[in-house]
Amino acid sequence: MADPGRDAARDPGRAPEPDARPADGTAHHDGEPAPVEYRTAELAEAAGITVRTLRFYRERKLLPPPRREGRVAWYNEHHLARLRTISVLLARGHTLGGIADLIDAFEKGRDSGSAAELLGLESTLASPWSEETPVRLTPEDLAAHFPDEVTSDNLATALDLGYIAVDGDEVVHVSRRLLDASTALVREGIPLAAVLEAGRVVREHADAVADLFTRLVRDRLFAGVDELSPADLRRLTEIMDRLRSPAKQVVDAELALAMDRRLRAELESWPRAHVDSETERDSGRGAGTAPEASGAESGTESGTGTDAASADA
Known part of the structure; x- marks a missing residue:
């Protein structure tokens, strides 16, 4: 069982409680920055996935095992980079089974060309552009x-x-x-x-x-x-x-x-005939009906026009 007091003495950046937050990189030991570590929920949040998805990836052996202190699992930047790489590969169209094969090939040194290209440059993909959540x-x-x-x-x-x-x-x-x-x-x-x-x-x-x-x-x-x-x-x-x-x-x-x-x-x-018709109806029954309406309401002007035409004839 882990000794909290001994752990605190060994790493002054970590609080003695076994479920405390991980070192944030600001504490130092022998002049070196303390490594950043994450608990399960913190790693899932940093990677933009759910805890359920993280555990599923662990079950599929897409992630290396975490460091354990009793019942507490601690993950590091390598795990975070791997999760982000998985997201990138999924976005590129790889299936989870294909990603598992690539990881297996990379870790066993087989197919070093393509596997290393996709998985060996995890530092470059540590902050993927896609930032997508499966x-x-x-x-x-x-x-x-x-x-x-x-x-x-x-x-x-x-x-x-x-x-x-x-x-x-x-x-x-x-x-x-x-x-x-x-x-x-x-x-x-x-x-x-x-x-x-x-x-x-x-x-x-x-x-x-x-x-x-x-x-x-x-x-x-x-x-x-x-x-x-x-x-x-x-x-x-x-x-x-x-x-x-x-x-x-x-x-x-x-x-x-x-x-x-x-x-x-x-x-x-786009044609707008229907818009023009609506405008005409709203402004006075439309141009085609206006003369008839005027003639009905003003017989003098209409009759004058008829008499003039007869006189001309």
């Missing part, structure tokens, strides 16, 4: 989001896009935000098949924008670098971290401006 859904939950739209074709398309992965009796959606957006569009009356097809097109354009940003960094800031040294990797990580917010701002601003332009063009291109 959502676990029962078949009933999925049907509630998309009534009468959960067909085999739509499921196949969603699987192909990487939006969902099937795990046992449940479905894992890669993104709470994408799920909410798709649900909102379907509720407006847009068929789910059309929403998924639009998602495919958006994915293509988003990939093109991401390619543009990464080529800017590689061609302009890492020109001539054939292999990334540890120093290059640290520099790349810092640069991408600083560019995360500006890049998202550019995309958000350009999309908003493009929507303004497109909506104005759409409104200008």
